[in-house]
Amino acid sequence: MASAKGDLPADFLATALPKGVVDVLKQGEGGAVFTSSRGNQSSWVRPDNALSVYTFHLIEALKGAANQSGDRLVTLGNVMTHLGKTVAQSARSLRQAEQTPFFDTATEDFPVAMLRGGKGLPSQPQSGNLPRVITNEEVVTPALAMARRSLAILEEQAAGFGKLQMPAHLRIELEEKRLEVANLEARLKDAHD
Incomplete structure (x- = not known):
C-alpha cells in the first residue's frame, strides 16, 4: 500500500502542478487554491490507508473541528486554521515526515459549509435558554455574495x-444566475422589512 503520493504504481507518474496553474486557478474573485503539501514534500496517506492525512483533516474542518460552540457556518478561515495545525502534526506523528498544506486566496473569508445542516454546533447550556435560531439574513447574505461573484x-x-x-x-x-441573484436580493430585502 502507498504511504505517500510518491509511492505510486508503475503505470502512474508523480508530477508537480505545471507552472502557472495556481495563477490561472486564482484568477477572478472569490477563489481559493489549497494543496495538501508544498511542492517539494510528499502528501502522506494515513496508516489505515483509508484517507490521506490532508483529506482526513479537511473532512474534520468541514464538520466544524476549528469552530466554536454555537457557530453555524464553517468559513474558509476555519478550514485553513484547522488544516494548518493538524496536517503538519499528523504527518510528524504518523509518518515522521514534514507535510505543510499550502493556501493561496484571492478573497475575503467566506462560508464554505453549514454545520449540522445550519443548526450549528451545540452551544454551552445557558440556564435553560432556547438556542438562537439562525436568521434568514445570516443565510441569504453569504449566498447572495457567492451568487453575485458567480454572475460576475x-x-x-x-x-x-x-x-x-x-x-x-x-x-x-447567465439567465439562471441573474434570476438567482434577483431572488436572493428579494429575500434579503424581505428580511430587512
Whole structure:
C-alpha cells in the first residue's frame, strides 16, 4: 500500500502542478487554491490507508473541528486554521515526515459549509435558554455574495462573445444566475422589512 503520493504504481507518474496553474486557478474573485503539501514534500496517506492525512483533516474542518460552540457556518478561515495545525502534526506523528498544506486566496473569508445542516454546533447550556435560531439574513447574505461573484464571472465570459455568437448553454447559465441573484436580493430585502 502507498504511504505517500510518491509511492505510486508503475503505470502512474508523480508530477508537480505545471507552472502557472495556481495563477490561472486564482484568477477572478472569490477563489481559493489549497494543496495538501508544498511542492517539494510528499502528501502522506494515513496508516489505515483509508484517507490521506490532508483529506482526513479537511473532512474534520468541514464538520466544524476549528469552530466554536454555537457557530453555524464553517468559513474558509476555519478550514485553513484547522488544516494548518493538524496536517503538519499528523504527518510528524504518523509518518515522521514534514507535510505543510499550502493556501493561496484571492478573497475575503467566506462560508464554505453549514454545520449540522445550519443548526450549528451545540452551544454551552445557558440556564435553560432556547438556542438562537439562525436568521434568514445570516443565510441569504453569504449566498447572495457567492451568487453575485458567480454572475460576475459568467458576465465576464459572456462579454467575450457577441450577442449572436454566445453559446446557448452560457446564455442559459447567465439567465439562471441573474434570476438567482434577483431572488436572493428579494429575500434579503424581505428580511430587512
